[in-house]
Amino acid sequence: ILNVEQSPQSLHVQEGDSTNFTCSFPSSNFYALHWYRWETAKSPEALFVMTLNGDEKKKGRISATLNTKEGYSYLYIKGSQPEDSATYLCAFYNAGNNRKLIWGLGTSLAVNP
C-alpha cells in the first residue's frame, strides 16, 4: 500500500520563527515529489516538484530538500510571516506500472503576528 505521511499535523508559530515540516513516502519506484501551499478560500498552489535525490529547491523564504533513498522530504520556512499561514500538502508520484499521485493529509501552519 502506497502511503504518504506528513508531520506534524498542525503547527502554531510566532511571526519571525523558522519552521519545518516532514513528508514521508515510499522509497521505491520514486518518480517525483510535489509540495503545494493551500490557503483558505484559494486554490492549492504549487511550490516545488522535485525529482532528484539530494535536490534542494528554494522559493523566497521557503525551501525543500529531498531524500529518495530513505523516503522523506523537508519543507523549511525561514522567518515565518502571517501570510505563510496555510496548509502545506505533499504528494508522491510513483514510477511503477500503476502510476498515481498520492497525497498526504497536509500540515496546517498558523503564524501568529
Add this chain to the structure above:
Amino acid sequence: DGGITQSPKYLFRKEGQNVTLSCEQNLNHDAMYWYRQDPGQGLRLIYYSQIVNDFQKGDIAEGYSVSREKKESFPLTVTSAQKNPTAFYLCASSRRNSGNTIYFGEGSWLTVV
C-alpha cells in the same frame, strides 16, 4: 489570465438528482483531474483524462461520470448513485501527467439536502 475555472462554487442538490460541475482550463494542458476532499482525508482522485476523448477511473469513481470532448473542458457529473456526495470537489490540470506541476481550480462545494 491563464488558469482553471470551476463552477458553480456552491451547489445544493436534492437527493436523487444528478448534478454537473464545470471545469474549464485555458492552460493548453493535456491532462485534467477531478479530486474530492472530505474532512480528515487527503485528496482522492475521482477521474482523470490525459487526452481528449479518453479518461480513466481514479480511486473513487463509483457514482460519478465525466466527459472530455474538448481539451479545455472536463465536466464531472455526480449521479444519484453516489451514496455520499456532499463534499468539496477540486478540478486540476497538468501539462502531461501527474509528474508535472498540477494546477488547481478554486473548488466546488456540493451539499445534498
